[in-house]
Amino acid sequence: MDHPVPGTTEAPSAPQQRPGRSLGSPEAPAVLATDALTWRIGEVAIVDGVSLQLHPGEFLGVIGPNGAGKTSLFNLISGLRAVTAGRVLLHGADITALAPHRRAQRGLGRTFQSSSVFGSLSVRENVRLAVQAHRGGSMALWRRAATYREVAERADECLAVVGLGARGDALAGTLAHGEKRKLEIALLLAGEPSVLLLDEPMAGVSAEDVPELVEVIRDLTAHSGRSVLMVEHHMDVILELADRIAVMHHGALLACDTPDAVMANATVQEAYLGEGL
Amino acid sequence: AQGTGGDGAPVKVGLVYSQSGALASYGKQYIDGFKAGLAQATNGTNKVNGRAIELLEADDAGDPAKAVSAAKDFIGKGVKILAGSASSGVALQVAPVAAQDKVLFISGPAATDGVTGVNRYTFRSGRQSYQDVLAAKSFIGDAKDKKVVVFAQDSAFGKANEAAVTAVIGGAGAKVSAILVPASATDFTPFASQVNAAKPDLLFVAWAGTTATAMWGALDQQGVLGSTTVVTGLDQKASYPVFGAAGEKISFLSHYFDGATSNDAAKAASAKITGGLDLFSPDGFNAAQMVVRAIAEGGDDVEKMVGALEGWSFDGVKGKMTIRKEDHAMIQPMFQVKLVGSGAAAKPQLVKELAPEEVTPPAVAMK
Amino acid sequence: MSTIVLMTVTGLGLAALYFLVASGLSLVFGLADVLNFAHGLFLSVGAYATWWAAGNLPGAGSDGWGFVLAVLFGVVAGTVVAALVELVMIRPLYSRTIEQVLVTVGLSLAGVAALQAGFGADPRPFPRPSWTQQVVTLAGARVPLDRLLLIVAALVVLGLLLAFLRWTRYGLIIRAGVENREMVTALGIDVRKAFTLVFAIGGAAAALAGALSGVYFGSVSPTSGASLLIFAFIVVVIGGMGSVLGSAVAAVAVGLLQQFVNYYGTSGAGDICVVALLAVVLLWRPAGLAGKAATA
Amino acid sequence: MTATPLTLLKRYWPVAAFVALALLPYSGITIPGLFDGPLNSPGALQVLALCLVFGGLAAGYDLLFGRTGLLSFGHALYFALGVYGTDILVTKYGYPLPLAALLAVLFATTIATALGAVALRVHGIAFSMVTLAFGQVGAILVARDPGGLTGGEEGLALNAAGLPDMFVGVVNTVNLYWLALAYLGLVVVVLHRVAQSPTGRVFAGLRDDERRVGVLGLDPYRFKLVSFTLSSSLAALGGVVYLLLAAGASPHVASSDLTLTLLVMVVLGGPGTRFGPVLGGVLFTYLDHRLTDFGGSDAVDSLPGVLAGPLSQPLFVLGTIFILAVYFFPGGLAGLGTRLTAVRRAVTSPPRP
Amino acid sequence: MTAGERATAPGKPNTGRTATADAAQDADRTGGSSLLRVADLSVRIAGLHILQGVSFEVASSGVTVLLGRNGVGKSTTLRAILGLTPRNGAATGSVRLGGEEILGRPTHALVKAGLGFVPEDRCVFAGLTVAENLRLAERTDTPDYDLVFGLFPELSKRAKQRAGSLSGGQQQMLSLGRVLLNPNKLLLIDEPTKGLAPKVVTEVAEALERAAQAVPVLLVEQNLAVVRRLAGDAVVIAAGQVAWTGPGERLLADPALTKSLLAVNAAGGH
Numbered sequence A: 001m002d003h004p005v006p007g008t009t010e011a012p013s014a015p016q017q018r019p020g021r022s023l024g025s026p027e028a029p030a031v032l033a034t035d036a037l038t039w040r041i042g043e044v045a046i047v048d049g050v051s052l053q054l055h056p057g058e059f060l061g062v063i064g065p066n067g068a069g070k071t072s073l074f075n076l077i078s079g080l081r082a083v084t085a086g087r088v089l090l091h092g093a094d095i096t097a098l099a100p101h102r103r104a105q106r107g108l109g110r111t112f113q114s115s116s117v118f119g120s121l122s123v124r125e126n127v128r129l130a131v132q133a134h135r136g137g138s139m140a141l142w143r144r145a146a147t148y149r150e151v152a153e154r155a156d157e158c159l160a161v162v163g164l165g166a167r168g169d170a171l172a173g174t175l176a177h178g179e180k181r182k183l184e185i186a187l188l189l190a191g192e193p194s195v196l197l198l199d200e201p202m203a204g205v206s207a208e209d210v211p212e213l214v215e216v217i218r219d220l221t222a223h224s225g226r227s228v229l230m231v232e233h234h235m236d237v238i239l240e241l242a243d244r245i246a247v248m249h250h251g252a253l254l255a256c257d258t259p260d261a262v263m264a265n266a267t268v269q270e271a272y273l274g275e276g277l
Numbered sequence B: 001a002q003g004t005g006g007d008g009a010p011v012k013v014g015l016v017y018s019q020s021g022a023l024a025s026y027g028k029q030y031i032d033g034f035k036a037g038l039a040q041a042t043n044g045t046n047k048v049n050g051r052a053i054e055l056l057e058a059d060d061a062g063d064p065a066k067a068v069s070a071a072k073d074f075i076g077k078g079v080k081i082l083a084g085s086a087s088s089g090v091a092l093q094v095a096p097v098a099a100q101d102k103v104l105f106i107s108g109p110a111a112t113d114g115v116t117g118v119n120r121y122t123f124r125s126g127r128q129s130y131q132d133v134l135a136a137k138s139f140i141g142d143a144k145d146k147k148v149v150v151f152a153q154d155s156a157f158g159k160a161n162e163a164a165v166t167a168v169i170g171g172a173g174a175k176v177s178a179i180l181v182p183a184s185a186t187d188f189t190p191f192a193s194q195v196n197a198a199k200p201d202l203l204f205v206a207w208a209g210t211t212a213t214a215m216w217g218a219l220d221q222q223g224v225l226g227s228t229t230v231v232t233g234l235d236q237k238a239s240y241p242v243f244g245a246a247g248e249k250i251s252f253l254s255h256y257f258d259g260a261t262s263n264d265a266a267k268a269a270s271a272k273i274t275g276g277l278d279l280f281s282p283d284g285f286n287a288a289q290m291v292v293r294a295i296a297e298g299g300d301d302v303e304k305m306v307g308a309l310e311g312w313s314f315d316g317v318k319g320k321m322t323i324r325k326e327d328h329a330m331i332q333p334m335f336q337v338k339l340v341g342s343g344a345a346a347k348p349q350l351v352k353e354l355a356p357e358e359v360t361p362p363a364v365a366m367k
Numbered sequence C: 001m002s003t004i005v006l007m008t009v010t011g012l013g014l015a016a017l018y019f020l021v022a023s024g025l026s027l028v029f030g031l032a033d034v035l036n037f038a039h040g041l042f043l044s045v046g047a048y049a050t051w052w053a054a055g056n057l058p059g060a061g062s063d064g065w066g067f068v069l070a071v072l073f074g075v076v077a078g079t080v081v082a083a084l085v086e087l088v089m090i091r092p093l094y095s096r097t098i099e100q101v102l103v104t105v106g107l108s109l110a111g112v113a114a115l116q117a118g119f120g121a122d123p124r125p126f127p128r129p130s131w132t133q134q135v136v137t138l139a140g141a142r143v144p145l146d147r148l149l150l151i152v153a154a155l156v157v158l159g160l161l162l163a164f165l166r167w168t169r170y171g172l173i174i175r176a177g178v179e180n181r182e183m184v185t186a187l188g189i190d191v192r193k194a195f196t197l198v199f200a201i202g203g204a205a206a207a208l209a210g211a212l213s214g215v216y217f218g219s220v221s222p223t224s225g226a227s228l229l230i231f232a233f234i235v236v237v238i239g240g241m242g243s244v245l246g247s248a249v250a251a252v253a254v255g256l257l258q259q260f261v262n263y264y265g266t267s268g269a270g271d272i273c274v275v276a277l278l279a280v281v282l283l284w285r286p287a288g289l290a291g292k293a294a295t296a
Numbered sequence D: 001m002t003a004t005p006l007t008l009l010k011r012y013w014p015v016a017a018f019v020a021l022a023l024l025p026y027s028g029i030t031i032p033g034l035f036d037g038p039l040n041s042p043g044a045l046q047v048l049a050l051c052l053v054f055g056g057l058a059a060g061y062d063l064l065f066g067r068t069g070l071l072s073f074g075h076a077l078y079f080a081l082g083v084y085g086t087d088i089l090v091t092k093y094g095y096p097l098p099l100a101a102l103l104a105v106l107f108a109t110t111i112a113t114a115l116g117a118v119a120l121r122v123h124g125i126a127f128s129m130v131t132l133a134f135g136q137v138g139a140i141l142v143a144r145d146p147g148g149l150t151g152g153e154e155g156l157a158l159n160a161a162g163l164p165d166m167f168v169g170v171v172n173t174v175n176l177y178w179l180a181l182a183y184l185g186l187v188v189v190v191l192h193r194v195a196q197s198p199t200g201r202v203f204a205g206l207r208d209d210e211r212r213v214g215v216l217g218l219d220p221y222r223f224k225l226v227s228f229t230l231s232s233s234l235a236a237l238g239g240v241v242y243l244l245l246a247a248g249a250s251p252h253v254a255s256s257d258l259t260l261t262l263l264v265m266v267v268l269g270g271p272g273t274r275f276g277p278v279l280g281g282v283l284f285t286y287l288d289h290r291l292t293d294f295g296g297s298d299a300v301d302s303l304p305g306v307l308a309g310p311l312s313q314p315l316f317v318l319g320t321i322f323i324l325a326v327y328f329f330p331g332g333l334a335g336l337g338t339r340l341t342a343v344r345r346a347v348t349s350p351p352r353p
Numbered sequence E: 001m002t003a004g005e006r007a008t009a010p011g012k013p014n015t016g017r018t019a020t021a022d023a024a025q026d027a028d029r030t031g032g033s034s035l036l037r038v039a040d041l042s043v044r045i046a047g048l049h050i051l052q053g054v055s056f057e058v059a060s061s062g063v064t065v066l067l068g069r070n071g072v073g074k075s076t077t078l079r080a081i082l083g084l085t086p087r088n089g090a091a092t093g094s095v096r097l098g099g100e101e102i103l104g105r106p107t108h109a110l111v112k113a114g115l116g117f118v119p120e121d122r123c124v125f126a127g128l129t130v131a132e133n134l135r136l137a138e139r140t141d142t143p144d145y146d147l148v149f150g151l152f153p154e155l156s157k158r159a160k161q162r163a164g165s166l167s168g169g170q171q172q173m174l175s176l177g178r179v180l181l182n183p184n185k186l187l188l189i190d191e192p193t194k195g196l197a198p199k200v201v202t203e204v205a206e207a208l209e210r211a212a213q214a215v216p217v218l219l220v221e222q223n224l225a226v227v228r229r230l231a232g233d234a235v236v237i238a239a240g241q242v243a244w245t246g247p248g249e250r251l252l253a254d255p256a257l258t259k260s261l262l263a264v265n266a267a268g269g270h
């Protein structure tokens, strides 16, 4: 293995706070649930009746071929796209009609597949903006942002967690790709979300950095009982982190089960992993 | 050096008028007229009481803000006499500035009635809308129970005309109504139809701007011009062709056109101005005559200048001009005209000269 | 009844004028993403060139074939100027859309001033065949013939543009380019030529609109282009940027609305209603009636 | 860090520049060619004051355009509300100037909030078009002279009787100059503070990536509305100062041309930079005023007709300068400094491997 | 970091051939008959150094596969060859087609000169019909519709359908069909099986195989099964540089090597 992830060989030692598979049981209340979620453009269903449950503290991996609709699913959950049909429930409340920022205020945080940071702000300003957003988004026009001590401190903490402490003054637009991904995670952290949607956090991260980033993600989720929905093409990362794996294909949910079961599933084998040839 | 300071120091006169912008051609007529008038009033010496007249010129581009800046600049440079303003907006906004600093202001072609009596330092060298309307009234004879419709731009200019018609012709017993058309209108058919529906005995049209041809076309096409007497003011030479075939069906009142008069002043002006006189040449000519009078009698004392001009009568290009003492209105003759020939061949022909007394606006109180 | 017929036909005439201005604007926006503020200048160029030709070009005049020749000259002038503008000013800024828009803003300022310097600010009487000033009686309404001329011209232009877009190779390129410019290049097509072509077509349509607006207004002035441009913008946006058919529909809506409100409502409420229509359409369908597509 | 004169100058040069501008009327310097009188002559002060007002207006517009990324084509409306609102209250209703100005700015702010709330529901070019349309309604209303309030195309001269003496008369042009300078200073300070405030940070975020701001849990709409309203009220305040300078209101201030002019100023100076828009506004206004003289000058008249004609049209020259600026200084005048520094560095130090 | 350092970077396997910037060395391997030579190609986009001196060659027959993890810059390489680097980016280095330098030439000229391109996300024109999409791509008077409709009969059946309403697989066929209409010197094909159902993947692979008999192909492909079926030579890109070149079979025969270079499970597709 090129980039051995610490703990690969001891997968069962996943942190105790993460009840993991035991919570996959249907009776446990879901933190995030989608109910027959559908998004159509014209006649084409990009997301097609997806019903998912994410349980407290659970780490749910989402895989599927390119164009299966994973990012679109995230866009529906986070509110960037309006659903055609179906519902999104967060902590049991229907949030289908809420604007993105309202969902974020309720603890839903996300990253983007292609890095999305505020390029013309410094790294530190980026995170401060995120912290400030979390702290209620005061509309103060006059007070210098720099005078908000706690905001500044919290921002520096977040940067330190992802290992960007030394890069605070760089313009975010000038960061290398991997650093941008870390910054995105710091932005996410700042919001102290209870549910995380991570869209291919490893994409574009150089191999050497993958283990480090995996650790950051594990830290994010381990301490707080946060729940995570993560799209990732790196199967080893998914297998390493996920409690359950959902497989999407042509917009629909093909399977959602434990990693072992998913890897063994014949349909999944065929549609995603499978040997077409 | 007040009043009699004939020590030979030049007198500065500030001319603020449109050299560029939409009213540039009015500005040109004005300045040509002014220079011709200055030459005539000083017998070609350009001097009054031995003092040379130094002209400072500024372009307002039709923008009052630019005009005010230029006026302040001139006043700051010691100018005691300002003249110019082809646009009503410029005249109305420069007048108070002149009054604040107590300098003489002789407004030019701006037709707005608002300049008359606006303050004691402001005079006008041209006619005002009210005189146009009085000239229009001369076309209907007895106004009693006649139905008069004003067809005008929905603007200050149009509304002023409407008000004047209501006062003048309505005051003489006619029923006056108005169709106000947005200045930005592209199609005039709806408004022409409204005129038809109103069936007026006299239609008074007050229109300025680039859409005149389309407006006349629509009136003609909807049969308005054939069915009633239509009166309007005759604009500058360049506009004669815009009436197209409609021109011969319209009764024009005219402030001035080339050939309306042939007195000494008109001859002097014609000799000086290449290309001939036009609508606002007399205004410039009058202004120069007034400037010379003001300097001759008042020297550097503006109050004396005002005194010298109030009530003064003189022979201008149009004929006998009188500055009314009460409100500084310029009492002057007007003309009834018809256009013969159409298109490029259209030429105005004098029908009747209206004596100054026939077209004297009522005096307003000086503010 | 006759009033309704009259308002309808003249409203459609107005719509035709708006459409002629808007169609080129819309095409250029669709393909090149440039909101072309200089479009009014192309219109004025067409009008002044026609005016000039009628007086100075041998064979051209204000009636019959002479007039057709003059209009043709105007259209060619507008086309050439538009193509030159694209080649010299827009092309070097390829894919810097904001800058392209800014350049057209500068051009519209400078161009009007240049026309003013060249021809004076005063309206010039426009040569027009005398029959355009006649009326024909339709159901009791005296319908001016120039409106019918405009309507016919607009229909012809609409038909030509749709046929061009649908059936010619360049039309194909333009429709494809509206969707994905880069991919057109990757098929071995020099899309920049298509840009120049679109500007030229836009310029031709604008110049034709200019010449016909000369007939309509009976005069040309340097600012007449700019005053039509605002309504053309509104038509383009209501119709959905890039859609020729959308522009046609929007032009009809705007023309009729303006005409009827101006007749039945208080004076000048028509303009305000058009603005209200724009706001309502955009709030209801932010991409305009047709969305972004080069045909429908 | 030790405060060497150089670092002090670097940090405080805006203050120094402000003080220098404030003291300018006490000096009798003449700058031949630039102003044809001493700088403290009323003519020069008037032009300088207009430059300062437009510098402030451009900076206020840049809050919207350069700092929040919103391209409005209807900004003139709020400027006009300041101009006409104050003028009408003073001239038609006899309010004292301060009260009239306050009411006009409040009114403009209210209208901006209401119209912004509608326009901001759409994005991109659609937003620009809705603001253009609203602005157009404003221009139509002003031209139509409702109730005889605006004076239509003639405009409305300001009644000097309602003004404090310090603003009346040509000798007091210097007070107007200081007022304009104070306005500019206020705008610059407000924008500077806003840029550094939490909200300013959100504005910058909106300019970069609106969708991302939403996902952070902030309502982009609300913040855009704040930017729109603040920018509009600064414009209205500028309108008050402009009204005093121009001694009246004319419909030009409500036209979409005025908004385009502001856009030109901002782009000329450098959008999103601290002093670029101010510089652009000052330069443009100066040229706009001086070019009318230039157009009538003998130098131009003696050129052959083909050249003399267009060159005597100020707008032709300005349009051309603007086009050239777009090509040759893409970052505006403010970007010029850094580009020159880069060039100097490239020339003086050996290229790095 | 230079290419030389890269090759000996820690954690890199030394089993395979190491990358080298010396293109001539590679020429030996391909028997000197290389059609396209990419040398020291660097691409920066928006300040990011995405390709950092990539050098490889494409043989004048058969399929050369470009491999690498998501986001390493495979598509960027193809696009840079074709001059499609975005405006906020710049490409430097050298790309020679049959000995002639082509870097910096306009895309349309390159395509006309015989570089057919099938982009990653298909890029069919959704508003145009299938027939119109094909017509747009015609570059000769005698487009080879027989070949295209022979390969993809579906396309002739759906000629009047709007391309936007085609399924992903059909769109991919259309995208391939567009380039196959014309004679080409070299086809640049970016992930033709992306997002396709396995059955369609097989079909596309077959079609590619047939096409490759006539024209050399530079193929980006993540589906190792497809790679296995088609590959002649393989070029692996990692961290902006060429990490490995050699015969495709050798790469695939060594699961450890595959996994280390591509970070995908050799058994699977993606």
Ligand SMILES: Nc1ncnc2c1ncn2[C@@H]1O[C@H](COP(=O)(O)OP(=O)(O)OP(=O)(O)O)[C@@H](O)[C@H]1O
Binding pocket: A041, A046, A064, A065, A066, A067, A068, A069, A070, A071, A072, A073, A113
């Ligand atoms: N706005 C849109 N308009 C049209 N089609 C869209 C739009 N957004 C997404 N699609 C289509 O929907 C499908 C699913 O896209 P999505 O981005 O969700 O895939 P994904 O599973 O995230 O793929 P990847 O692994 O490549 O990121 C794709 O075919 C895409 O082209």
Ligand SMILES: Nc1ncnc2c1ncn2[C@@H]1O[C@H](COP(=O)(O)OP(=O)(O)OP(=O)(O)O)[C@@H](O)[C@H]1O
Binding pocket: A114, A177, A204, E045, E046, E048, E050, E068, E069, E070, E071, E072, E073, E074, E075, E076, E077, E086, E120
């Ligand atoms: N226009 C762009 N702007 C900014 N970054 C870009 C741009 N295009 C590509 N990149 C970045 O360049 C890197 C390489 O992208 P590229 O698409 O070439 O990868 P790839 O190897 O084709 O990946 P995949 O297997 O996902 O198709 C990525 O990190 C991507 O984010």
Ligand SMILES: [Mg+2]
Binding pocket: A070, A071, A072, A113, A199
């Ligand atoms: Mg995705």
Ligand SMILES: [Mg+2]
Binding pocket: E074, E075, E076, E120, E190, E191
């Ligand atoms: Mg790719």
